[in-house]
Amino acid sequence: MRNLNRIWIQIGFDALRSAFKPILLVVICLFLSTPFGAEESKLIVFDKAAYFQSIKKDPNRVLVDLESIPEIVLDVRYATENNFTGQKIYNRGKAFARKRVAEALRNAQIEFLKQGYSIQIYDAYRPYQATVKFYEIIKDTRYVASPKTGSRHNKGCAIDLTLVDKNTKQSLQMPTKYDSFEKAAWANAPVSDPVTKQNRDKLIEGMSRFGFRVNKTEWWHFDFLDCSGYEVLDIPFEELEDDDLRKYK
Numbered sequence: 529m530r531n532l533n534r535i536w537i538q539i540g541f542d543a544l545r546s547a548f549k550p551i552l553l554v555v556i557c558l559f560l561s562t563p564f565g566a567e568e569s570k571l572i573v574f575d576k577a578a579y580f581q582s583i584k585k586d587p588n589r590v591l592v593d594l595e596s597i598p599e600i601v602l603d604v605r606y607a608t609e610n611n612f613t614g615q616k617i618y619n620r621g622k623a624f625a626r627k628r629v630a631e632a633l634r635n636a637q638i639e640f641l642k643q644g645y646s647i648q649i650y651d652a653y654r655p656y657q658a659t660v661k662f663y664e665i666i667k668d669t670r671y672v673a674s675p676k677t678g679s680r681h682n683k684g685c686a687i688d689l690t691l692v693d694k695n696t697k698q699s700l701q702m703p704t705k706y707d708s709f710e711k712a713a714w715a716n717a718p719v720s721d722p723v724t725k726q727n728r729d730k731l732i733e734g735m736s737r738f739g740f741r742v743n744k745t746e747w748w749h750f751d752f753l754d755c756s757g758y759e760v761l762d763i764p765f766e767e768l769e770d771d772d773l774r775k776y777k
Contacts, residue, residue, distance in 0.1 A: 571676060571760060572760065573682075573759075573761070574761050575762060576763045576767050578759075579759075579761055579763055587627070588626075591626060591684050591768060594623040594630060597633060598637065599646050601647065602622075602649050604623060604649070604651060605651065606618045606658065607620060607621035608621070612709070613661070617661065618658070618764075619765065622765045623653070623687075624653040625652045625653055625684050625752075626755075629752040636734060639737070640691065640694075644694055645691045645692065645694055647690075647691065648692045650689060650706050651688040652684070652686070653681065655682070655761065655763060659673050659678060668709075670745050683758040683759065684761065685751060686749060686751045687749075688706065688748045688749050688750075689731075689735075689748060690702060700730075701721070701727055702728055703747060706748055713747055714744060715728075715732060715743065715745070715746070715747050716744070732747070739753050740752055741753055
């Protein structure tokens, strides 16, 4: 009798296994087809309305016009066709950064001015759509950010810059031109000319004293280290001139 019961129990388990096997396979396929942590990794991009609400809660998140820094020089290449895309990306030649980043840059500028130099900015805050366009052109995340993550430029926490003579506004000789994809543009690449190396080292060391770190593949790109909590933004420069936003600057 016990053996008979065991047989019926086994038959029952076999039937259940057969019934649930297709369901189990579907569940496994769904699990494997969904990237682990996909929900957590979804990029949130703030438009003007969301940005406005964020700076109402915390005015330190505001994007500051970097022309407010004494004797700063702008050469915003993406407002021209003189850049690696060969296209005009921005409608205005402006440069913005978060308030704390702008304050650190101001302190760096003051120090450089004492040495006879001035900071010249190529790019700072970059609307997210520009990052998408750059990736479509290059598709190399050593030099452009992935649209999946955005960049510190999109957060208003990165600046592309060089040094110029504060009187003549002549650019100091650097290893390569701006936006070069050569290995010579890497921050630690060998430099045969001692003056060029001195200029690059002066720039990197000077910026590092004020909370910036150079990008390893771009001598001109500096990330502000204390950038946690800032959102990726997609706001054209012209919208940042809104009268409702000016009172926060």
